[in-house]
Amino acid sequence: MKLFVLALAALLPCLAASSDADPGKSLGSPSAPIRIEVFSDFECPACKALHEQILPLVFKDYVIPGKVYLVSREYPLPMHQYSREAANYATAAARLGKYQQVADALFLNQLVWEVNGKVWDAVAHVLTPAEAKKVQLEAKDPSVLSEVQRDVDAGRAAGINQTPTIFVTRGTNRFPVVGAVNYNLLRSLLDGLLK
Amino acid sequence: MVSSSRVFRTVVLVLRVALGAVFAYAAWIKLRQPWELFAMSINDYGVLPDWAVRVVARTLPWAEALIGLALMAGRWLRVSAGAASLLLLVFFGLMVRAYATGMEINCGCFGPGEAISVRTLVRDGGLLAVSLFLTWTSFRGRRRAA
Numbered sequence: 001m002k003l004f005v006l007a008l009a010a011l012l013p014c015l016a017a018s019s020d021a022d023p024g025k026s027l028g029s030p031s032a033p034i035r036i037e038v039f040s041d042f043e044c045p046a047c048k049a050l051h052e053q054i055l056p057l058v059f060k061d062y063v064i065p066g067k068v069y070l071v072s073r074e075y076p077l078p079m080h081q082y083s084r085e086a087a088n089y090a091t092a093a094a095r096l097g098k099y100q101q102v103a104d105a106l107f108l109n110q111l112v113w114e115v116n117g118k119v120w121d122a123v124a125h126v127l128t129p130a131e132a133k134k135v136q137l138e139a140k141d142p143s144v145l146s147e148v149q150r151d152v153d154a155g156r157a158a159g160i161n162q163t164p165t166i167f168v169t170r171g172t173n174r175f176p177v178v179g180a181v182n183y184n185l186l187r188s189l190l191d192g193l194l195k
Numbered sequence: 196m197v198s199s200s201r202v203f204r205t206v207v208l209v210l211r212v213a214l215g216a217v218f219a220y221a222a223w224i225k226l227r228q229p230w231e232l233f234a235m236s237i238n239d240y241g242v243l244p245d246w247a248v249r250v251v252a253r254t255l256p257w258a259e260a261l262i263g264l265a266l267m268a269g270r271w272l273r274v275s276a277g278a279a280s281l282l283l284l285v286f287f288g289l290m291v292r293a294y295a296t297g298m299e300i301n302c303g304c305f306g307p308g309e310a311i312s313v314r315t316l317v318r319d320g321g322l323l324a325v326s327l328f329l330t331w332t333s334f335r336g337r338r339r340a341a
Binding site for chain 1: 228231239307310
């Protein structure tokens with residue numbers, strides 16, 4: 001009985017780390033000591049800066065060495081006309097293992113599609129024709145739509161009122177980082193938590 | 196019949212303890228989290244260099260705690276009320292500047308996650324008004340004794 005309880009206790013951190021993360025939208029090892037959840041809106045300029053300038057550094061310095069498990073979550077804001085559509089496409093692409101490529105393309109071309117509304121054009125050119133067909137179908141699938149909505153509901157429950165909002169979790173401690181991220185300070189935070 | 200001076204003293208006492216509690220609470224919120232989180236809020240205002248952001252993030256919560264405790268205990272009132280007024284003046288000024296220039300950043304007043312809005316401006320403006328009133332009463336009381 002004691003052995004059973006010990007084994008269960010040893011497994012709990014792994015369960016907590018990977019509870020409802022979409023593996024197609026996650027990077028690194030689920031058993032990493034720190035979990036970073038990024039709630040982001042594809043039409044948000046600060047999210048673009050985070051994705052293009054900060055997350056690559058986090059990936060290189062913390063995800064690759066196995067210190068951080070990075071989970072992406074969708075939080076399309078109501079005032080952004082096309083961000084829900086973008087989130088649906090990105091989540092659909094995750095089913096094909098193409099989330100990062102589609103996310104990169106969406107943020108890279110943000111200034112174009114947020115004005116002309118042609119979100120699909122930004123997504124399509126990083127997919128093969130076969131992949132594009134599948135993503136277009138999946139993006140309308142109720143399971144994809146509900147996954148995006150689950151992320152939104154989780155964000156609302158956590159009190160998010162701004163994007164990007166990232167949650168840095170180590171054990172039972174969960175710390176929100178809201179808005180533009182200074183990498184030196186984030187690094188100091190992560191290094192402190194890893195001690 | 197209750198005299199007006201007694202009512203006045205009661206009002207001052209209530210405001211002093213309340214303002215002290217607000218400062219102590221603000222300090223507690225910041226001190227129970229890694230200092231880097233408060234540093235990020237300070238950094239968002241874009242007025243201090245990196246090294247100063249780190250110094251302020253590590254020291255300001257302790258100053259808030261001391262001010263809060265002194266106000267609640269009614270000790271060193273001219274210094275504690277004056278310091279509270281000075282801090283609130285700086286905070287409020289920065290918040291007004293941020294709001295007026297359309298910066299969508301967090302207040303940083305009570306931890307991360309509270310965007311600067313009309314509500315936060317009214318709240319902090321109210322705290323500043325209370326603090327200035329208490330500073331005035333602390334100096335007034337001293338002058339009368341002299």
